Amino acid sequence: MAERSEESLFEAPPIMEQERMAEAILFASAEPVSVKELNSRLPHGSDAATALSGLRDRYRDRGVNLVKVGDAWAFRTAPDLGFLMQKERVETRKLSRAAIETLAIVAYHQPVTRAEIEEIRGVSVSRGTVDQLLELNWIRFGRRKKSPGRPVTFVVTDEFLDHFGLESVRDLPGLKDLRTAGLLDNRPPPGQSLPTEDEQSGLFDE
Numbered sequence: 001m002a003e004r005s006e007e008s009l010f011e012a013p014p015i016m017e018q019e020r021m022a023e024a025i026l027f028a029s030a031e032p033v034s035v036k037e038l039n040s041r042l043p044h045g046s047d048a049a050t051a052l053s054g055l056r057d058r059y060r061d062r063g064v065n066l067v068k069v070g071d072a073w074a075f076r077t078a079p080d081l082g083f084l085m086q087k088e089r090v091e092t093r094k095l096s097r098a099a100i101e102t103l104a105i106v107a108y109h110q111p112v113t114r115a116e117i118e119e120i121r122g123v124s125v126s127r128g129t130v131d132q133l134l135e136l137n138w139i140r141f142g143r144r145k146k147s148p149g150r151p152v153t154f155v156v157t158d159e160f161l162d163h164f165g166l167e168s169v170r171d172l173p174g175l176k177d178l179r180t181a182g183l184l185d186n187r188p189p190p191g192q193s194l195p196t197e198d199e200q201s202g203l204f205d206e
Helices: 002-008 015-028 035-041 048-058 079-085 097-109 114-121 127-135 158-163 175-180 197-204
Strands: 064-069 072-077 139-144 152-156
Touching: 015 035, 015 048, 015 072, 035 048, 035 072, 048 064, 064 158, 072 079, 072 158, 097 114, 097 127, 097 152, 114 152, 127 139
Parallel strands: none
Antiparallel strands: 064 072, 139 152
16 A cells, blocks of 8 residues: 555646646746756656647637747747737837848758858848847857858747747748748849759758
8 A cells, every 4th residue: 555655646647737737837938838848847757748739739729829939839829810919019120131131041041151141142241230130039159060160150049930930940931932922032142043942941951
């Protein structure tokens, strides 16, 4: 009997209770929460991944959805109700064209160095442009490249994915969509050609 009682002390709570606990943590968190962090905060033996899966199903048709942001999870307004949040989502700072182009290049070509960004854009990248994106926490420093000088690279952040409602960079619009929307110059830089849609997936391989 003593052994059975001791085992019960470490028995994980029912999955519905785990979902309630995970729900409370996610609701109170200002930032997306990873599965690893949830497991560290839930009772011993809990399965955060299973709890998250159940929560996502339960919130699928609600006003807020449980969404994956990079390697973490967060509650977000349902996409079709985004118009209700329009006033709250107005940005007070506008990005310059140089910043938008730089951000797009980082998103589609990461990890990418400053020299590679300049080669793709065909013009130099000012320190202010990069600093603005770093301050917004939409890009961050990545690993150094194994090339002469070991230049630092840039990659997009989870905050960038969260702001644009993306789970990963693979959810970015296709190149064809960008050209149709007029957001991509159809003229490639000198000596380069634009990748095809089939080649686009390779842009995200590290």
